[in-house]
């Protein structure tokens with residue numbers, strides 16, 4: 315099984331979601347790829363109806379680790395469970411770097427998701443400075459150290475070098491293979507590891523052929539339904 319996941323980030327109204335999902339369901343019928351979308355919270359609860367009885371899965375881009383309480387602006391695992399999410403993204407680089415979520419907080423989020431049986435897509439990745447100074451392996455190790463024992467069957471890890479996110483620049487295929495194989499070495503369980511960072515219809519086939527890559531987490535290109543469909547097909551064909 316391979317995975318093509320689309321993270322819409324802070325994009326996509328309810329009307330957009332409805333039109334998009336209908337188009338995607340008409341466009342692709344993946345045989346060996348699991349497809350999931352991660353819309354913003356305002357569109358998320360409508361996904362339980364939009365994707366009903368289809369191959370399409372859906373997840374949240376973030377959540378807090380308490381079940382309820384005085385945490386203005388946050389959404390809890392209980393709330394996500396209620397709408398039937400298939401996954402929650404934890405530790406996306408935008409959460410780490412813009413919202414300053416640290417490794418301890420991310421571990422608590424993973425534990426909270428597990429308490430409610432919500433599989434996690436845990437994101438890791440180095441900055442350009444860290445890559446330039448040869449610190450990539452150490453950074454990935456540090457980002458995984460608190461969760462490597464608790465990530466388990468059902469969970470997924472996404473390797474997303476920060477410098478490749480939204481920049482149009484991707485690592486070489488060798489660099490992707492090396493980092494993914496390092497992440498797999500660090501994990502205690504045998505989990506799928508996805509690549510993310512400027513995946514598009516032009517590079518999807520090449521990335522799908524890199525050994526060890528179990529799928530992709532697509533940002534910008536997942537907002538264009540035709541392009542996302544091409545990426546899904548690229549992974550569906552290259553088993």
Ligand SMILES: O=C[C@H](O)COP(=O)(O)O
Nearest residue numbers: 321479480511512533534
């Ligand atoms: O979650 C997705 C990643 O941040 C990749 O985003 P991108 O495809 O726009 O570079």
